[in-house]
Amino acid sequence: MAISLADYKRSIPLILCFIFGILYAFEWYVDIRVGDFSLSYYLEHDMLNYFNAMYSVAIGIGAINIFRIHYRRFTRRRKYWEYSLLVLILIPVMAVISVFGGRWAIDPKGVVVPRWVYDSLAPTWNFLYWNIMSLISQTMFSLLGFFIISAGYRAFRARNIDSIILLISGILVVLGQAPINASVWPGFETIKNWLMDVPNVAGRRGILLGAAIGALAYGVRVIFWYERRPTLAGGE
Amino acid sequence: MHGMTIYQLEVVLRSGRVAQGVLLVIIGILTVYALEKAKRRPEAIKVRKIPAIDAFEEAVGRATEMGRPVFYTPGMSGLGSLTTLSALSILDYVARLTARYNVPIIVANRNWVVYQVAEGIVKNAYLAEGKADQFNPEMVRYIASWQFAFAAGCLGIFFRERPAANFYMGYYYAESLELAESGYRIGAVQIAGTTSTAQLPFFVAACDYVLIGEELYAAAAFLARDPKIVGVLLAHDLSKILTLAIILIGAIAITAGSTIILDILSK
């Protein structure tokens, strides 16, 4: 775990990770105040603004990646190159329309576009967003309904005692959840509520607890350099 | 002196967090103790097998035999989530395997910052395996930030490029079942790992192996095959024992009519 100034590319990220890890953990519990300055407030508000700014700028690199991949696919006429061409055209079109006709184009905190530009582009933006993007999103979401049935059909086989218990409790919860069943037999609702409130909550609490402690221990490992791969992007 | 303001330094304990802070310090000490103990005597710590972890190499081997790529996604959350960091640690291992076995890897990212870290990890993994010339930046892709646009992009990858092994590590939302079920349709072997309790049932139903909750954090250490990292698992378990002890004592106290544990924990 040697840190050396000569190996600054490795050392600086590790040192920053340590300092900020300890600092943010510390400020959550202890506030240091000098006059009007409050360390906790500064770290939770002003510093977050800097992070948000860096984060927003970094999206440009993601966009470059998208363009690079689809440009190659288009120029080399790989399979389905037509869709890559669509992506290459539509991303800049939507970006320009969003900047000049989107909801924040007239927000005085940002760059304000002339009102006539916004008024002429806003209907196009609304159409593209609500009639295309939003609907496609809903279509993808609705695929879940189909997938749940096919996954349930395939996966819920009573192969052993564990899966038999899972199958029976699953069927009881499904029957209890179907609204009509309350009028068929109110017992379905009672059984479902018990299954959801008792074994389900107990199991979830167990997983939540384990995951939270695992996260805490992992965080300690990252801060104290036992786990360096995320900080150094894979380098040791 | 005229015009000079003297400020007083105040150190204030933030209310409602003192007990949390003490517990954090204790768990931190337990973690460091466990890691140091494992460094000195790793053979003293017995570890149960997690089938999903053994399946990693098997899955990549299968992809190699079939001549089809490996698909990996580090989840939907950003770099601020420890689940994503753990998924990135596991990516390092999977990328080294793919480099070693000469099988292409496709890493799909929803978050543009995670994409950059993932690219660095895969590149370094290929470098470490001596296969730097085989690294192609197109292996690591930023798909989209919208949840279902990302899912659609991944489904497109599945049906066009037909990966033989799919790894879903990290935090997921509603798209988890879409990914897993579509992966099943193309005949891929699937290994998932998530702390999201809402999506675990879908992964358990549709995937071949699942890392549940803390197993994801442990896997990052396990896959490195570093003997002292069993200390990580010991740290988890010691922390859990402490938490369970507090819960048990608190439950007994409350049943007996005393709120002392509640009062201490709410300080």
Add this chain to the structure above:
Amino acid sequence: MSTWYERLENIDPRWIYLLVYIVIAIPIIIPLPSPLAITPYTRDAFEAVEKLPPGSLVVLSFDYSGANPELHPQAIAVLRHVVRRPLYIYIVGMWSDGPVMADQIWKVIDKTGYDPEDPTKLITKEYGKHIVNLGYLATTALIVGVYDTITKMMTIDFYGNSIDSLPLVKKFDGIKYASLVISFAAGSPGPATYLQYWATQNPNMKFVVGSPGVSAPGFMPYYEAGKLGEIGYVGVIISMRGAAEYETLLGEIGLTGAVAALNAQSAVHYLLVVVVILGNLGYYLRKYGGGGR
């Protein structure tokens, strides 16, 4: 040649998808009345709004995107409820589309309700005076900051009006004055963010969550805690069923369309049970009847 039970065990999923399509379409095309039992989670959520004293401030947080089929009906029913009661309303969203969805509901909803200043008087609620859409809370800094003061953290509301010109903001300059926060949460960021940043500062502030079906079990530990007066939720509206129950409690059947959709939901629940049983039947017949493994 495969036997009939082997075919039963391995039905082509496309037939299943077709069945799902038919089973959902028929009840939507032919709507029938549906009996509905009210769950305690929805009743508690309803009571949390119903029992608020006149003049209280309620914050509705729209944390979903698109016309989410589970959360949007919930949001319609709850917004109608808070508009009808003598309450003041702030609308916020931790998802960028959230306030847009709120706007879409506000445009069409019945705005008649009781005056917060004179609870016996029926009026038409006005934007700016009784309800303000503060818009998207893009950053954690903003979420934390608006708790203390809105005017120092924001300059315009969702519609571009100057925040200082809105009478409601002059009256309640900060979320800290709110008695109840209701979050319609599709995922993250979601209500846990409010518990982390707002509930820890004001233990008297109550929280209700409107949740999709899959996320609901995850909120249950917090609901149990909320019932005991700890930091948590005092009510959970679960999925479209919760919206239908809320609509029923409100007495405005047909407001959200959730009740009609429930028949389709029930039908597909039954289909799931049927296909699971068929799959297991095929499996057991093959294993024990056909001499298979």
